Amino acid sequence: MIRYILWRIAVMVPTLALISVLVFTIIELPPGDYFESYIAELRAMGEATDMAEIEELRERYGFDKPPALRYVYWVGGMLTGDFGYSFEYRLPVSEVVGDRLWLTVLVSFVTIIFTWLIAFPIGIYSATHQYSWGDYGLTLAGLIGIAVPNFMLALVVMYFANIWFGVSIGGLMDRQYLGAPMSWEKVRSILSHIWIPVIIIGTAGTAAMVRRLRANLLDELNKQYVVTARSKGLPPMRVLTKYPLRMSLNFFISDIGSILPSIISGAEVTAIVLSLETTGPMLIKALQTQDMYLAGSFLMFLAFLTVIGVLVSDIALAILDPRIRLGGGARK
């Protein structure tokens, strides 16, 4: 098992190297660089441009060098903890991302907990009461939840919050705490704001998870081992939680791989609509303005989390499911 984990970690290195090449290539693909779009912007506004300064910046960040060399600089910097410089914000990337990253993690984490808390009981109810009115009603609600896009829901909620309560629900905290150091008031402000994005971002995920849990559980409920457990005299609730529910959790664990990156990237479009101070809007803006170091480092970070997430879910599956751990070729 330990050998397996070590082996998997070793395999991660070439995987990440390949991803970094891809990320770099994609960012380099559009013609020009940040400075060209910066100059164009300045000219459009009728301001004079100091070409010398721009040339100096270009030279300092190696933009006059061939792409291969810049790739080496970029990767080398990341390995030593230097994620580069954001031209848009005129700050090191790590400082730009810093605060937003924690807020994003907070929102996503609360959203996931919310999704699980709602989805589990509903999924179990739907599966054990298949084709009942309750099941039909919850299925309908769930399908609506899947069908309505999050940003749409966000707009609707914002509109009605404004019409009915006269409040603006955008943002993750009151204006005065933006950029302020952490304090009890700031925490309270965040907590009072956070539930709206959590519900909005969580709906689709909840609905999708209810559907999947129901389908998985229904498959398991008709299995022979459930009858076996009942024939031993096990109480119904215990039968359900010990056998079929446990079996249907595999899909859930393999989800971890995709949850980790989505925690960080955090529902970009909804975040823009609700003007949340998370990383999503920032990433999109960085891509638009060809802020190469910011976008590139951020994408690399997401890729790294995906790889880690897949590893974690594979290891968790191996621990929880003996068939994966011991089965191998022995299964019939």
Added chain:
Amino acid sequence: MNSNARRRPRDLLRIEDLHVSFSLMGARITAVRGASLRVLPGKVTALVGESGSGKSVISQTAMGLQPPTARVSGRILFDDPLSDEGPIDILPLPRDGRKIRSIRGGRMGMIFQEPMTSFSPLHTIGDQISESLAIHSGLTGTEMRERCEDMLSRVGFSNPRKVYDMYSFELSGGMRQRAMIAMALVCGPALLIADEPTTALDVTIQAQILKLLRDLQQQMDMAVLLVTHDLGVVANIADEVVVIYQGEIMEAGPVETIFQRPAHPYLKGLMAAIPHFGMKRGDRLKPLREIEVDQDSLLSKKYQARTGPDVILSVRDLSKTFESRKDSWNMPGRHKEKPRPAVDGVSFDIRRGECLGLVGESGCGKTTVSKILMRAIKPDAGSVLFDDGKGPVDVLNASGAELQSLRTRMQMVFQDPQSSLSPRMTVGDILREPLDIHDYGDAAKRRMASKALIRAIGLDEASLKRYPHSFSGGQRQRIGIARALALGPSMIICDEPVSALDVSVQAQILNLLKDLQKDLGLTYLFISHNLAVVDYMADRVAVMWAGRIVEIAPREIIMTAPVHPYTRALLDAVPFPDLERPLNFETAGRASAVSRESWARVFRDDETGSEGMAPADLGGGHFVLARRNADMRELSS
């Protein structure tokens, strides 16, 4: 009368006028109509019937395990000898209520047909067995573990401590069924309900499990309600027999009466429909429901008068070793265990117009051989030569037009009629597809051909427009046979064609295959684990063990004078539906891997390796795998 009744043993389980029906798509389907039966304490009562007769429903209802959609009426009285309350009626008890739960697992245990799926793969064997104890006894953790390990050793595990911490998928089918029995019996129930406990198992393992059930039943003085369709099993283990047909009890009584003087025509019919040993060449099975077939219409001229070499298929030194999936989990460079070959130097000939039976336990490589012949698997070594009079074809290396034409001459009938027909095609499409692929005639001609095919297997032409799901298992298998016949092959490989079918339709399919063979001059390779079926069908029989053919001979010789110890063990393990020929539980049912140690020296290859083994000719087409330098007298002793 009253006092007389009191002196008789009380019925442990008494089912009175039981009706069970299900609602399905708005319609009500009655599964059991007014069934009454009893189970005496300390006796084995067999409930016999074909599939769909309602026997499993009765066994589930007795434990209150029927599906929630079932509507039940009648009485099921369980009289627990350890309780003074008198009989309890199971039916009015609340579903999954406290009372019924205390009976389930505690006083009544149940084992199921499928040892593969009856255990949860995520929990250890020990966890699942001790769960019963945790519910029904007040034992502490260590006491429970002791009881479990004791029970595991009683069902025949030599190392119960290790098995306790193993998972179900690490055990073979027979071992899993043993663990299942341990789980049902760990609380010492008064009644064990066994629902087809040996149907999914190989014949040798079936004999082991039957012996185990018999022994435990006597040791623990418990009653068994054995649900089965196999009259051979019944004759060997049951004290009382109840015969059920379409939800109604046809006949009940002690096993002697039932077998010696079957009164009801259904039971008589059932007995005549089962292939058994010692049938004469011309004897024919009598199916319960005869089918009308019309083979004259079948493209008959195509098949007629096949002349050509005597040997139609010649297989030489076929070998195949599978890489196990487990390797992908190992680190690179780690030592790998050398996998055992699935097929190891198999050679045989099939003569034109004969039926060669291929028998062996599951995992012996017989299906791999059939897949190699159909080019579904590429062998590591060996050659296959096919010649039906149109010139020899190298089966393993044929390509292009040669392969296309080979496909029309060699066809296959599969084991599972459920999954071998596409549910999205009508029967007509299924039968026409081979004709389309091989550009046979024009549309009208293909339609004519499919009509002829469907008549030849005894279905009417309206069936062509229906989908496979609207047919029964036996009918589907007939459609599978028709598809194999569509291109007018000269040889058909039948891979366990009747093992997924009910006894009552087995006879239909076997007779159909026999008639087709005779009328169309077909050649069969007939693969089966059921010796009685092979005995009925085959002209010659090849016995396979661990990837090798250990004995091959005309069927009379194999059945009456086998030489190889494995063939003998295989024959010994077959339960006969005949009280005069009981299984010898002492010799039957020893696992072949274990009993191998006691084989005569000439049949073992431990010192010489497989190179030292060769088929020894005993005359009359009888070959047996033995050491090269083996003495003839040594072999036949």
